[in-house]
Amino acid sequence: MIEQGTLELPKDGIAGLRQNWRIDLFAGLLVFMLTLPLCLSTAFASNFPVWSGIISALVAGSIVTFLSGSPLTIKGPTIGFAAVLAYGVQNLGSGYFITGYKYTLVAIIMAGSLQVLLGLLRIGNWRSIIPDSLVYGLMGGVGITILGRQLYFLLGATPDVSSESMLWMKLPNLLPTDFASPFWNFMGGWVDTYHDTAITINPNIAFIGITSLCLMFIFSSIKYPKILPSAVVVLLFGLMATFYFSLHTKDTAHLIVRTSYAQALFVFPDFSKFYILKTLEVTFIILAISTLETAVNVKTIDAVDLYRRRSKLNREVLAIGIGNMISGFLGGLPLIATMDESSKNVNNGAKTRWANFFQSLFLLVFVLLVFSVFKYIPKAALSAIVIYAVYRLNSPQLIKDLKQVGKEQLLIYIVTLIATVFLGVLWGVLIGIVITLVSYKLLGASFSSLFRIKVTTTQKKRKIRIFIENAALASNYPSLRKHLRDVPEGHYLIIDFSKSKVIDYGFMENIYFFAYSYSVQNGKIELNGLEQHKAVSAHPLATRKLIKRKAVDKSKKIHLVEKGILDERQLDVQGVAAINNARFKPNITFDGVKLQGFHFALGYEIKYSENTFAKFFGVTRIEFSDIFLSKGIRMSEQSHKMSVLLVYGVEAYIPDFTLGREHLLAKLIQSVGYGDIDFDDYPGFSEAYLLKGEKEEEIRALFSRELIDFLEKNQGFNIESRNNNILIYKEKALMNRVEMEDAVEFTENFLSIIYNANKQNSEVAI
Template sequence: MTSRASLSALARDLAAGTVVFLVALPLCLGIARASGAAPLAGLVSGIVGGIVVAALSGSRLSVSGPAAGLVVIVVDGIARLGGFSAFLIAVLLSGVLQFGFGMLKAGRLASYVPTPVIKGMLAAIGLLLVIKQVPLALGLTTGQGSESLMSALASISPVVCVVAALSLAILAAWDAPALRRFALVRLVPAPLVVVVAGVGATLICSAFGPAFALPVEQRVALPAIESFAALGAALQFGEFEPSLAHFADPDIWIVALTLAVVASLETLLSLEAVEQIDPQRRAAPPNRELKAQGVGNIVAGAIGGLPITSVIVRSSANVHAGAQSRLSAIVHGVLLLVSVFALTDVINLIPLASLAAILIHTGVKLAKPSLFIALAKQGAAPFGPFIVTIAGVLATDLLTGIVLGVLCSAGLALWANLHRPIALARHDDHFLVSFRKDVSFLGKVPLKQMLALIPDRATVIVDTTRADFIDHDVRELLERFVADAPLRSIAVEVRHAAGVLAPATRSGV
């Protein structure tokens, strides 16, 4: 029975790994293209994430690879550092930082990042994905700042637009409840259908003649690789040699820190999501996962890959395909490696517009209008940090946007705690001074103003039962009022959680 169960688990892992490979292949290519990197860089990251990270990870179902959420950082990082080679140093250093996060047991710190900030970060990434991929979906080949808008519009390719529109229609239809009723639709991943349709469109257009054929620059360009030696040459080992000057460059460290923080956040969020959809609810050690991701990014940076993180799209596909262990993720990585050698001709038929459509669809799902509406209905406390994070990311960069969102959340929380911590109620000559929450030194001024409103011969109840902390200055002011009350014929009763501390008294009556 045990051997039969093992064989069954192995078969399910092999099947799940194949499904994840079919999902990951177009995503690796699309993310590489959106990042401004060679297609091979995306595939290398998928291979490293599938083999290296999965082997070291403590999660049985999580799948790692290049992520759409890191595209913005990659594009900005390459531009900031002056090229992909220098950017690879930042990827390697981000892996070192992630491994350090794991060693310092920082895996739980992500739980302290407010949810609106995380949602704002993901929504901003979605908006940027849409903005950056729309020109590619239109077939725009211009990219020079000197060219006019009219010349840019003139380069729009009708054939590419049709391919992009068809791809988006497939992606939208695949999510429709009417089609989800069919087992085939649930079994076959939508990105794979888009890629197959794109390859078919390339072949059909070519059959009608050169006038209708998709130009080479509008298709994936993966170099032909026939051996591991050729793969090593394609990866261009030794293309750059890190020097002390690189490690002294603050820009490289800024990019590395941004990558490490955002990739760690995405990884930890993905782990939580995978735990929720795992039928057995198996939790993964977050610190071990950070160390595994760190090693993966060190390897990716060393051999020319994009930065890696745990990806919920691939991970959820893995779970739904019936994966039982980490073997499925490893299988997907091995199949990506095989595809580099065996599927080059097919991969090079994939239109870039199809990949752009996949990323646009991903971006729309990250920044869907219903998310904005739902947070707005919840009030200023969640909606404020959400909008501030989005604005910060769009105006500056991801790390700055996250910091601004966290500061906004902290400011709103501080305001909520400081806003009217003390209330005064009156009925005839009876007054109730209630401490509704903990009171800092900032509560001294409103308390002083309230006590000044109490006339002589009044009866006052001071209720502090709901405050665990009262600042020394506030307590001193209250004690002075109680001490002076007999001089004004004021009866004062002070109530604490343990009971009545100062009995009701009336002096001078």
């Protein structure tokens, strides 16, 4: 098992820059390519000037990143702001865009000042009482609100009304008369006011828009490493289409630049209406979205940080508040800690906050060099990016995963989404909180336990037991956190749920994050009493309800009957375990921390392992398991299961290295400090594999002629060595039965070669 605390934390400040500038520069470059189109599309959807998104990203990278309490999160604008900002521009300016824009900037500044206050009052830690499903519903509802207008731009039509609801009702007018007439006949007189003549669609623009949307879905579905993000591909396609169709000479209305905004780069706010109700409404909505979304994303990025650093949420809220104030004064969009860019940052190996600075530096250089090109980007291309982002906020996979962790989570999501669409963001949050508390009550929680948790603590030597005596809910977790803060490092902590009537998913998620961080502090944690609860699904963190005593006895009988029943996957693993005289364990365990130090898990959280068996090669332990790599519910389409073999107790010194298949992105990585270690005498091996590691001489000594010959004949496996432990896997997917058998045999042969070489070297030394 990997020793805890062996990973040295990257240094911060100038020392961190000197130590990690190459990899942070590379990560910043890749994040920049994702940030650029998102800044442009968010500004476009918000009815802001196109460069306002660039301004906010520059403020985030050059100022906010050095004030931040989260080293790896990328700050910037998000599509979730588009609906409220577009509403502010339209309504505060009474139809005059430049006036509404200036008034909306004031709302951004006021929201930032309130965030500064929240951070100073340390209210950010209470964010855990709001379930993630509520935030997902809120953001999904905001996305749907802006979708109608974007469909018009996608097809090359111009929206002729300001009301989003009216835009939805008039959408059938985009269809040819023969297709739209049956709809209007069916709806009858109720919608006569919306029935208009067919709206003219520009076929060239419609082609650009539909093709761009298809490109977003196609390129985003590619699982293999790709150099350019989908949104960059769409921007490049849009620019080429602009010149192909000569839009820049005859039809500039379909390009993104707005003449009223083109007079100056910076437009400053107008404070003359800061006190009116609509300005205050926009202020509080920006505050809610920025703070809630930041908290969710920071928690997710903490979980996938290779070094398990814990962000300071209050400081993060404070920093983003300062950033919003500066961005608003300069004419930029509001900021949050973004999910997509932050995940991209972690996935590409960023070590410190300098990666965020570098991505803003790339953004600045790019803007200075090609700023004039921006005006040739078609609105349809940006609409495609926005529509895909809205799809991501409400993807079928997200809904499926919410249902899996608990139907009450899906209910919270749906109710919040509907309330946000029809009543607005503030009502969406309030109704979401109410439905959350109602769902807790329906699960069996008492009113007294909604915000207060009753615990009893006992301690015997280094073993501490905490009893949860009523209900374990996300809303009352802050009261438990006070007790967890007092637990010393390096103790054995038992959390007993045997008397808890209900344990909801949000609470389990919080406990899981604590368990992970506590295990890194050389502490051990055990959850007791869960067997007395019935989970609503097979998800390891699913909501659970206490079973009555009689029901428990009955369930035990059922369990005894079904004890020998395994699914098809478990039967395959059991068969391979039997061949290797190993004991098969199908149950789920929370022991992912022993794998978190390996490079393959970079950017992911190892939620659990299952279907495990272990055998010994001498005194060396070879452990097979299926693991679940997760990026959280929001990024669930990138989560996956895979099979790995972990080897520990190796009887020879093995330097840290990573051996994998060569691919195009890997060749680029070689330019940022991770050079491919090639062997001139073995061109076939060097061409097929990417071998990298810091101790090159020791790695070359390890890869003997016999080992290289073996690897050339047995291609298809990836190998990592960390802290003298070895990880072996094929692809980031589950192995079938034949592949499992081959993997075990491959591992044993690999160890034999290593041990024989070590023995020969020892004899020579003697």
